[in-house]
Amino acid sequence: MNLLAYTCRIPGCQGPRSGVCINSLSLSECPDVIPIGEEDSAEGTSVVPEVDPVSNELVQTGGVSSLDAAACDALLRARGGTVVAIVAGPEVGKTTMIATMYELIHRGRLTAYRFAGSETLRGYEERCHLSRMASNAARSDTPHTPISAKLSFTHLKVATLSGIKDVIFSDRSGEHFDNALKRPSDIAGFAELKRADIILLLVDLEQLLKTPHHPTSQVRRLFMAMEQHALLENKPVRLVGTKADLAKTRDARSEAISALNELAVDLSRRTVGRVSVTSSLIASRASAGSTQIGEGFEALIDEILKEKEPPNFCAGSSWPEKNTELDALMHVYRSKQQ
Numbered sequence: 001m002n003l004l005a006y007t008c009r010i011p012g013c014q015g016p017r018s019g020v021c022i023n024s025l026s027l028s029e030c031p032d033v034i035p036i037g038e039e040d041s042a043e044g045t046s047v048v049p050e051v052d053p054v055s056n057e058l059v060q061t062g063g064v065s066s067l068d069a070a071a072c073d074a075l076l077r078a079r080g081g082t083v084v085a086i087v088a089g090p091e092v093g094k095t096t097m098i099a100t101m102y103e104l105i106h107r108g109r110l111t112a113y114r115f116a117g118s119e120t121l122r123g124y125e126e127r128c129h130l131s132r133m134a135s136n137a138a139r140s141d142t143p144h145t146p147i148s149a150k151l152s153f154t155h156l157k158v159a160t161l162s163g164i165k166d167v168i169f170s171d172r173s174g175e176h177f178d179n180a181l182k183r184p185s186d187i188a189g190f191a192e193l194k195r196a197d198i199i200l201l202l203v204d205l206e207q208l209l210k211t212p213h214h215p216t217s218q219v220r221r222l223f224m225a226m227e228q229h230a231l232l233e234n235k236p237v238r239l240v241g242t243k244a245d246l247a248k249t250r251d252a253r254s255e256a257i258s259a260l261n262e263l264a265v266d267l268s269r270r271t272v273g274r275v276s277v278t279s280s281l282i283a284s285r286a287s288a289g290s291t292q293i294g295e296g297f298e299a300l301i302d303e304i305l306k307e308k309e310p311p312n313f314c315a316g317s318s319w320p321e322k323n324t325e326l327d328a329l330m331h332v333y334r335s336k337q338q
Contacts, residue, residue, distance in 0.1 A: 007036050020106070020125065065123035066152035069191055072168060075119065075155065076195075081166030083153075084304055085196035087226070089218055090174035092202045093242035093284065098154060098169050099127040100284040101301065104294045105158060113301060114159040123154050149173050151192060158305070165305055170196070177222060184225040193231040198238065198304055203263070205241040205256045205281060216263060223267050223277075232275045238303055239264045241281035244295060248288050257281065278303070 006016040009032050016033060067075065075081065088094040102124040106115040118124060149171075156167045170192035180187040193199065201223060207215045219239070226232050241260045247253045264279035280303070282296035 005036055006033050008032050009034055020128075064120055065126060066120050066154055066171060067168070068150070068152060072153040072195075075166070075168070079166050081155075081168050082197045082304060083168045083170070083192070083195045085170045085190075085192040085199045086172070086202065087177060087193075087199060087222055088174055088202035089177050092174060092204045094171070094174065094202060095127055096284045097202070097240070097242060097282065098171070099124065100282075100294055101297055102156060103128055104297055105156070105301075109294060110298045110301070112161060112298065115157075116159040116164050117157040119155040120153075124156075151190075153192070158301075160305060167304060180225060181218065181221050184221070184228070187222070187225045187231070188229040190231075193226060196235060197308075198236050199226070199232065200238050200240050200300075201277075202240050202242055203260070204243055205260070206243050206246045208241065208259050208263075209247065209252060209256055212259065219263065220267065220270070224270060227271055227275065232271070235275075236303070237267070237275055237277045238300070239267065239277055239279040240300065241279065243283070244281040245283035245285045245287040 008016060008030075072083075076083070086094050086098075102118075104110050105113050106124075108114065152171045154169050154171060156169070158165050158167055172190070172192065176190075177187075180190075187193070201219060203215050203219050223232075223237075239260060241256060244253070244256065247256045260279045260281060264277045267277040268275060280296055280300055282294075282300060283292075284294065286293050287295075
């Protein structure tokens with residue numbers, strides 16, 4: 001089947017080009033895949049398939065590539081959701097991480113999560129295209145976010161065991177964070193960090209092993225810039241080591257885990273315990289000699305969707321010098337409670 005000679009009559013579906021059918025069928029089986037040139041006649045003769053109302057409510061797709069800040073705010077006001085701010089320099093693997101997370105959920109590769117729709121489906125498909133065989137690329141890849149690109153967001157609706165969750169990922173060019181290293185005050189204007197429910201701070205494990213000083217210094221400076229501008233208050237921070245598949249030997253893997261954990265402890269110590277930094281590593285591609293794709297992603301999604309614990313509340317026990325009648329009554333009540 002020559003996919004270049006076919007198209008899909010469902011608006012927004014790029015199945016013959018992307019290799020992923022929106023109906024979750026093989027392209028040879030899907031009734032909506034038709035030869036190019038027959039779109040007009042197909043529109044007049046097509047039969048609308050019966051749709052399971054439950055499935056129709058569960059899976060929804062949108063036709064935009066990304067959301068701007070205003071659209072992100074509108075979605076949050078309408079449905080709520082978890083905002084994930086991703087902090088990463090150039091070529092660290094931010095776009096690859098977002099694309100892999102979408103692919104694993106969309107293809108049902110994670111046991112606890114299912115794909116339930118996206119307002120930015122086209123954007124995910126564009127990010128994933130170069131990593132698929134249908135792109136005819138020489139090697140698996142994902143596009144780089146250019147420095148000229150403005151802040152944008154991608155949306156993913158995830159079906160979990162406890163219900164459907166909306167997750168929104170920030171997408172900012174890595175060069176913007178490089179520039180913030182030169183002018184740390186600029187980071188105060190990064191809107192996604194103010195909106196975030198959780199912050200993912202990415203570090204390239206390959207570079208951390210080869211030349212540890214540069215990535216370590218970069219992560220520390222970005223972290224302290226966010227801390228100094230009160231952008232980390234009451235937010236979990238996850239230090240994520242990317243490209244774990246490039247740590248090819250057991251010794252290299254152990255060294256990478258140790259270096260990542262040490263860096264996470266160092267960051268927490270720099271805030272005198274005000275911010276707790278945890279660490280994890282991920283691999284978007286299979287390691288040499290392995291067929292496992294997406295190592296560490298399920299645990300990372302667990303962390304993103306983890307319910308926040310309510311803040312501790314402790315009633316004060318101080319009393320005024322002169323008790324009122326109400327104070328006296330409350331003192332008796334508290335004594336009985338104890």
